[in-house]
Amino acid sequence: xxxxxxxxxxxxxxxxxxxxxxxxxxxxxxALMIFLILVAPGFASxxxxxxxxRTVSMLGIIAFGMTAVIISGEIDLSVGAGAALAxxxxxWFADRFTDALxxxxxVTVGFAVALLLGFMLGYLTGRFRQWFNVPTFITTLAxxxxxxxxxxxxxxxxxxxxxxxxxxxxxxxxxFGIPFPVYxxxxxxxxxxxxxxxxxxxxxxxxxxxxxxxxxLSGIDIWKVKALTLGLTGALTAVSGTLIASQIGxxxxxTATGMxxxxxxxxxxxxxxxxxxxxxxxxxxxxxxxxxxxxxGMTLMNVSEYWQYVVRGGIILGAVLLNQVLERVR
Amino acid sequence: xxxxxxxxxxxxxxxxRLDFRAVTKRYGPxxxxxxxxxxxxxxxxxxxxxxxxxxxxxxxxLLAGVTEPTSGTISVNGEDRHFTSxxxxxxxxxxxxxxxxxxxxxxxxxxxxxxxRLPHRRRAGFSVVDWTGLHRRAGELLADMGLALDxxxxxxxxxxxxxxxxxxxxxxxxxPSILLLDEPTSALATREVKQLFALIxxxxxxxxxxxxITHRMSELFEIADTCTVIRDGHYIGSVAMKETTPSAxxxxxxxxxxxxxxxxxxxxxxxxPVLEVRELSxxxxxxxxxxxxxxxxxxxxxxxxxxxxxxxxxxxxGADRIDGGSVRLDGRIMTGASPRDMRKAGLGYTPExxxxxxxxxxxxxxDNLCMASLGPISNRGFISRRREQPHVRRQIADLHIKCGDPxxxxxxxxxxxxxxxxxxxxxxxxxxxxxxxxxxxGVDVQAKRQIFDIIWQKAADGxxxxxxxxxxxxxxxxxxxxxxxxxxAVVAEVDPTRTDLTELYGLCMEGAKR
Numbered sequence: 001x002x003x004x005x006x007x008x009x010x011x012x013x014x015x016x017x018x019x020x021x022x023x024x025x026x027x028x029x030x031a032l033m034i035f036l037i038l039v040a041p042g043f044a045s046x047x048x049x050x051x052x053x054r055t056v057s058m059l060g061i062i063a064f065g066m067t068a069v070i071i072s073g074e075i076d077l078s079v080g081a082g083a084a085l086a087x088x089x090x091x092w093f094a095d096r097f098t099d100a101l102x103x104x105x106x107v108t109v110g111f112a113v114a115l116l117l118g119f120m121l122g123y124l125t126g127r128f129r130q131w132f133n134v135p136t137f138i139t140t141l142a143x144x145x146x147x148x149x150x151x152x153x154x155x156x157x158x159x160x161x162x163x164x165x166x167x168x169x170x171x172x173x174x175x176f177g178i179p180f181p182v183y184x185x186x187x188x189x190x191x192x193x194x195x196x197x198x199x200x201x202x203x204x205x206x207x208x209x210x211x212x213x214x215x216x217l218s219g220i221d222i223w224k225v226k227a228l229t230l231g232l233t234g235a236l237t238a239v240s241g242t243l244i245a246s247q248i249g250x251x252x253x254x255t256a257t258g259m260x261x262x263x264x265x266x267x268x269x270x271x272x273x274x275x276x277x278x279x280x281x282x283x284x285x286x287x288x289x290x291x292x293x294x295x296x297g298m299t300l301m302n303v304s305e306y307w308q309y310v311v312r313g314g315i316i317l318g319a320v321l322l323n324q325v326l327e328r329v330r
Numbered sequence: 331x332x333x334x335x336x337x338x339x340x341x342x343x344x345x346x347r348l349d350f351r352a353v354t355k356r357y358g359p360x361x362x363x364x365x366x367x368x369x370x371x372x373x374x375x376x377x378x379x380x381x382x383x384x385x386x387x388x389x390x391x392l393l394a395g396v397t398e399p400t401s402g403t404i405s406v407n408g409e410d411r412h413f414t415s416x417x418x419x420x421x422x423x424x425x426x427x428x429x430x431x432x433x434x435x436x437x438x439x440x441x442x443x444x445x446x447r448l449p450h451r452r453r454a455g456f457s458v459v460d461w462t463g464l465h466r467r468a469g470e471l472l473a474d475m476g477l478a479l480d481x482x483x484x485x486x487x488x489x490x491x492x493x494x495x496x497x498x499x500x501x502x503x504x505x506p507s508i509l510l511l512d513e514p515t516s517a518l519a520t521r522e523v524k525q526l527f528a529l530i531x532x533x534x535x536x537x538x539x540x541x542x543i544t545h546r547m548s549e550l551f552e553i554a555d556t557c558t559v560i561r562d563g564h565y566i567g568s569v570a571m572k573e574t575t576p577s578a579x580x581x582x583x584x585x586x587x588x589x590x591x592x593x594x595x596x597x598x599x600x601x602x603p604v605l606e607v608r609e610l611s612x613x614x615x616x617x618x619x620x621x622x623x624x625x626x627x628x629x630x631x632x633x634x635x636x637x638x639x640x641x642x643x644x645x646x647x648g649a650d651r652i653d654g655g656s657v658r659l660d661g662r663i664m665t666g667a668s669p670r671d672m673r674k675a676g677l678g679y680t681p682e683x684x685x686x687x688x689x690x691x692x693x694x695x696x697d698n699l700c701m702a703s704l705g706p707i708s709n710r711g712f713i714s715r716r717r718e719q720p721h722v723r724r725q726i727a728d729l730h731i732k733c734g735d736p737x738x739x740x741x742x743x744x745x746x747x748x749x750x751x752x753x754x755x756x757x758x759x760x761x762x763x764x765x766x767x768x769x770x771x772g773v774d775v776q777a778k779r780q781i782f783d784i785i786w787q788k789a790a791d792g793x794x795x796x797x798x799x800x801x802x803x804x805x806x807x808x809x810x811x812x813x814x815x816x817x818x819a820v821v822a823e824v825d826p827t828r829t830d831l832t833e834l835y836g837l838c839m840e841g842a843k844r
Contacts, residue, residue: 200704200713207701210690217649217687218702218755219673277692 021329024322025271025286032290036297043300050179054247056292057185058083058171059259060285061240063266064192065233067284070267071196072229073209073276074129074136076122078143079237080259084252085151086114086241091160091251094167103164114238121147122234126227136230144260152253159250171247181243188236193281205229210277265312266291269319290315345407345423346372346507346539348393353402355388362388364563365402372507373537375530377544377554377571381583381801385563386543390512393541394426395419406508425506427497429513433485440468440481443500475499475529491522495529508539515549516636527553545634547576547839559583577832584803584831592807593786595827600624604794605677605763607646610655615641616818619655623763623794628785630809630826631798634838638818639798640682643765647679648672659763673702678756680749682768682798688752691741695733696722698740698751703758725754730780746777753784764788764795770804782808802834816841 020027036043062079069076093110094103101109125139154160173180196202204225207215216222245251270287272279294315298308348370355363363385370376380386391397392404395413403410406422413419419426433442441448444464451460468481477495485493494514501509511530515523530553533540542554550557551571558568559582566582603622611617616638623629631639644650646657648667656665659675667675681687689698700707700718707713707721722736729750733743740751749769756764766785770778785795785808797808805812806826814822814837821841824834 198714199711200708201711203697203700203704203713206693206697207690210692211687213687214690215701217647217669217679217681219670220701220704221668221670277690 021326024326025269025283025290025319029286029290029293032293032297036293036300040297040300043297048296048300050174050182052292052296053182053185054179055296056288057179057181058240058244058247059262059266059291060185060288061181061188061243062233062237062259063263063284063288064188064281065229065236066263067267067270067272067279067281068192068196068202068205068229069136069233070264070272070274071209071276071279072205072226073212074126074226074230075264075274076125076136076140076230076233077260077264078121078125078140078147079233079263080256080261081144081147081151082118082121082234082237083241083244083256083259084254085147085154086118086238087245087255088151088154088160088251088253089114089117090242090245091163092154094164095160095162098162098164107164107167111238111242114242115235118234118236118238118241119231120234122237123227123231125234126223126230129226130223136226148253151251155251155253157253159252161250163246163249167246168249169246171243171245172249181247184239184243188239189281189285196281201225201228206277208276262291265316268316271319271323273323287319346537347407348372348508348539348541349405349408351403351405353392353399353404355385355392355397356400361563363392363399363560366560366563366565368558368565368568370539370541370558371556372539373534374555375534375540375542375553377542377550377557378560379544379550379557379579379583380560384583385560387512388563389560390426390510390541390543393419393424393508393510394428395424420504423505423507424510425501425504425508426510427494427501427512427514429516431490431493431497433493433497433500435486436484438465438482438484439472439479439488439496440465442485442496443468443471443481443503445500471499471503475502476532477529489522491518491525494518494522494526498526498529502533502538506538508541509533511540511542513543513545515544515546523549545839547579547836550579551576561585576836580832580835584835592782593790595810596626596790598624598627598810604660605646606656606658608656608658610642610645610657611653612641612645612650613653615645615650616815619815619820621813621820621823623796625794626789626792627794628789628808628810629794629796630805630812631796631815632802632805632812632834632838633815635800637815637838639815640767641818642815643679643767643796643798644681646672647677647765649679673759673761676762677765678702678759678761678763679765680752680756680767680769682771684745684748684752689740689748692739694737695726695731695740695743695751696736699725699736699754699758702755706759721758725751725758728757729754729784744774744777746773746781749773749777749781750784753781757788762792762794764793765798766795767798768800769797770799770801778804802831802838806831806834814838814841 042048062083066076066079090107090110093106093113097106097109121143125136128134128139129136170180175183196205204215204220207218207220208222208225212222241256244255248255266287267284268274269290270283272283294311295308298311350366350368353363353366354361378386378389392399395416395418398414405411406424411418411422434445441464449460449463450457451463465481472479472481477499479492485496488496514526518526530540544550554571556568556570557574557579559566559579561583603624605623608620610619619642633639641650645652648669648671652666656663658664659677662675664672664675685691690701696718699722703721704713707717709717725731726733726736731747731750731754733747740748743751753769769781773781785797789795797805799805809826812824812826813820814824816838822837
């Protein structure tokens, strides 16, 4: 991205064009928002904006972790199933251990278990790659199927909803007029942005994804870096899963279906390269906002659900093409 | 894909005359081949000699139709030819056997020979592969070359030597009048070389003109009729093997290599080594290597490509597994350590292929310079451009790295500057031992001087280093002491002040003093 500011050819000196090349997704997002404000009824209303932000938060919390995973040159397909499982674990603890631990005690322990499990599954996925040379694509594809199965086994196939009173605040409540998940979302953004930009770990993630062998020969523990980014994403998935369970008031094996695709789409729309080594947390923020706006806008405009899928597919492809073209122009 | 069938030279009798007239090839400002004029007489085995980067491979590429000359003409059998693609070279009766084998291991010998032009026949209205005919013809070809190979067995079942022979049979199935052999023996054991030479003799008897590229001096006198030497893209001369000696050829290859000024060699304290390597082995790469490295010493390692130099460096650094032996750094046993452990113990390594494994091309110069020392630069894991800046600035100034903005991707730098970034990355850690693997490869003359100056200067400050280069003049100039590797073993230790290029070259080739 930094390349652009250095462009010296004729086009580069014209400020508007340079601006266009530097911030393509930002401009497109702004244009989309203006379009929706003008065309989609009720898009700009406070309640709708807060609604969009809430939905975007659940997606974004995971997407920031996924950005690091993809920059490190790996992928995680299991986040949708992982989120469902985390919600079910919390619900299951609330159902079984309220007598022993108290209602909030049971939920807290359940969340801690989900968090730890999420981290461990991600971490081990990374180590699997190291020990048995199994691509993370395969391991997480297996988890994608298995975790949803486990979620349904825990709940017996029915929603479990014996949460304590006030638990719905986490996913559905407001703090100072803003949905509570938005705070977690903002915190995750800030934390991940800082991690990727201002820590040696973040630098190592970029190095590993950019050139694994060069990173190894520089003395970087490449497998630890990969395992930790995957573990981090697993933990963030558990956070998001718990918020979703709170919002819908139940832990169920059928939530967050297809979420992994939206998460990966957001990361890619944000300009992160699937080949690894390139990408920004900021870009992913734009990506999730873009996806949130477009699906909300289409719903408001009564576009059929089927068309929404088609449009989303087109957007993913279009975003990648745009990035490739820009890369060439630069 | 089908190939044009060349006119069958072998059957038509004497053909295969090859003339170069003032052939020049430029790549941008670099002149790879300059006004090359020479006639290769038909029906002979012509060796082509020259050190790395002399223009040999350019010549091969021109003849194989891979690239076109910038100016000048190539004529075959007295007819001017202009090759714009490998197809054209084929049509002119020139077939090349490249250094890397191009066989498909899963397919049979016969299928490999006729790959892309399998014979067909009609069966129930369909055109199907005629397997019987294919193996019959392949069998005939193999028998014709005096080889007892079953054309139905898969190539993967053959030894490397047999595969090389199949490669030549495949080339000969095109009936060429001129055959180019690019280092055909580089991967072969002695016994397999004999088999290959028998095949070459047979082809010579059929008056096929062969251009034979090799680094092995002994082979020249065994198989070649003449030897043509090029140096820095220029034709130096051509001699009949009967009338020359190895040292005369080495002299032609290197010319009067002017010894550039280097700082005077200092007396070294050889009481306590920094690095002790004992009987280190990695099967298939090197075996029983032992040596010591002393404080402030520059130890050169000479040897041909494939002698095991790089593999040895990588194994000591912990990048590759070892099968036996031990490594001590500053007295501590480091056998089986990872690159991370070795880095911590004070060893740095600049790999031979900086583009592929030395740098992260997509990251900035600054990022790459800090990559090996994120720990020391950061404050408990926290890092910022401000913290990195002194380290980045110091290396850029000390190593004279020309990079404009250090925030730009390192891929925008020239080869020499990229190499300096790789070196700077390690100097940022202030290592006690450095391995420089081919630091001058693909680097212009001025940057090369600067890199050598850095190595000498750091050595004067007490850094011990190992310097590996394919360019023997460089090893002679840079090192305080030289180890010669041959086929994975250290075969000699020489004092650069008491030897010369001819002797060193001989050692690298033959592996022993004669």
